[in-house]
Amino acid sequence: MRILWFAITPCGAAEKLTPGSFTAGWLAALEQQVKHDPFIDLSVSFYYNGKMDPFEYKSVQYYPVSRGRGQTKLAKLLDRLEAYQSNRDERYIEKLVKVIETVRPDVIHIHGTEDNFGLIQKYVQLPVVFSIQSLLTPYREKFFSGIPYNVASSKENLSSKLLVDSVRNNFFLFSKWAKREVEMLKPARFVIGRTSWDKRATRILAPKSLYFVGNEIMRNSFYRHEWKKQAFSPTIKIVTTMSGGLYKGLESVLKTAAILTCHNFDFQWLVVGQTESGKYPQMVQRWLKKDYSANGITFLGSKTESELVDILCDADLYCQVSHIENSPNSLCEAMLLGMPVVATFAGGTDSMLENGLQGMLVQDGDSYSLAGAIKELAEDFEKSRWYGQNARQTALERHDPKKVANEIIDVYKEIYSLVNKIEI
Structure with missing residues (x-):
């Protein structure tokens, strides 16, 4: 079964891309377990700040999608300004769809609702499952719980405002992404979570979805x-x-x-x-x-x-x-x-x-x-x-690694069975 991940990090490929500073996050740890299952053929797609061709590394195929201009202050400023453009997501979704057409997966697994990956549902008929990490929509309600807006705005550095990184700017973008999250989750058919909170929230945000339990693997x-x-x-x-x-x-x-x-x-x-x-x-x-x-x-x-x-x-x-x-x-x-x-x-x-x-x-x-x-x-x-x-x-x-991997693989099998109306 071909599985395609969309993730906000390079997962295990970070070891190749940043060898001097690589630290295995929980997605890299999960990838390490899942890729060895004989039932799974795993591919991973992620946004990358630069241009890079697809590559294979340690039995996983990676598909970097170029986004971002670099790490200079000017590049970061231009990237932040681009985030305000109304058609920004559509430009990148075209690239994500091309990855899907290349991989031709049986199941697409989107890790998190913070980025725009879930918008691909509009363009493909394949089964998509979301792993819930944070949930921006309820998070938005708590954005100023610790520090009120008027305080945060008056006490922040002038440079934050000049670099379009002010409290006002950040809350605007956060609200924009929360609205996008609602759009992505409303038609969602499958969701993976691990707390009573994310289960209750997704019963509202993704009312048509089946909810599966899948925990996380911690660092070694x-x-x-x-x-x-x-x-x-x-x-x-x-x-x-x-x-x-x-x-x-x-x-x-x-x-x-x-x-x-x-x-x-x-x-x-x-x-x-x-x-x-x-x-x-x-x-x-x-x-x-x-x-x-x-x-x-x-x-x-x-x-x-x-x-x-x-x-x-x-x-x-x-x-x-x-x-x-x-x-x-x-x-x-x-x-x-x-x-x-x-x-x-x-x-x-x-x-x-x-x-x-x-x-x-x-x-x-x-x-x-x-x-x-x-x-x-x-x-x-x-x-x-x-x-x-x-x-x-x-x-x-x-957080037992094998137990967590089996939870996720069982989700893939059940989704595949439901979609194809067969037993595995």
Whole structure:
């Protein structure tokens, strides 16, 4: 059975394209499992910033689709301006259709609804299945949950506005893409998800679709290492991993840290994925008028997979602070390691972590509750370790590579059987 993936990353081909900086994400890990199944002939198509012919690498055929002008500031500005053009998607869909005509797949698997891949449904009669990652439409409702629009707009750098990367610009594009997502999901016949949240949301957004469960494979190092502390550090080390974005909860980190500081709680809060001089950290600091270092917060920037594992295994607690998520990989990775975890009850996090058994869930945006949960965990090591052990056991089962691959392959087989009215 020929399967064609459309993905926002090169998946396993990243090892060939960026050999010096390659880190295997969850799609590359899934590809590694799926491609070895004798029932599957896998091809992958992705957008690539440059021109490149199709190529084969480690038993998978790749079809890069050129999009983007480069990495210079001018190139990025021109790409952002192009994103506003009403006919932009149509120009690229023509290229995607040509890939489909070349591969002639039995099933098309679209990873995520954030990009325009799903628009190909208008032009092909082949079965298409969507994997849900985030869902832009409900995310849009939470876009300014952490930092209100008027605050974000007034506290952002002038350069963001000059480079068409302002809060207003980003929200406009996010809303545009959410509208496109609605258009793609409305006729969808098949959906793969993994949380009660994405299941409920897709019953509205994709009302005609069959819903399948398919979990994710995490990065290799998180299976091979384990949090094994025998006691908490005298200074409690808290770690949060986050990307940029108004709804990622950075202001919750600073608010919560300030509360803990006022109550003389001895801690250090490490933020991975952001730098203090970055756009969002600067915005939050200007708004709250609180100093990061004075409140125990240190920004570590981007880290490699092995560096992040070392940081987490040396820490005492992991905190997930987002205002909206589906199944955050950062939370799942901390659970895989067996860390004590406190997370915001937002989106699908309650499907990942059961409150009172595998960690603690607190109300989204409630800094006092989050501070109290951190303090509660820090004062009871045995309970925290028990949470972490339960979390690891659950995560190892949920993210078992062979189990996840079989879930996805079974979805392909069922779709193929339904479409062709045969049994496999």
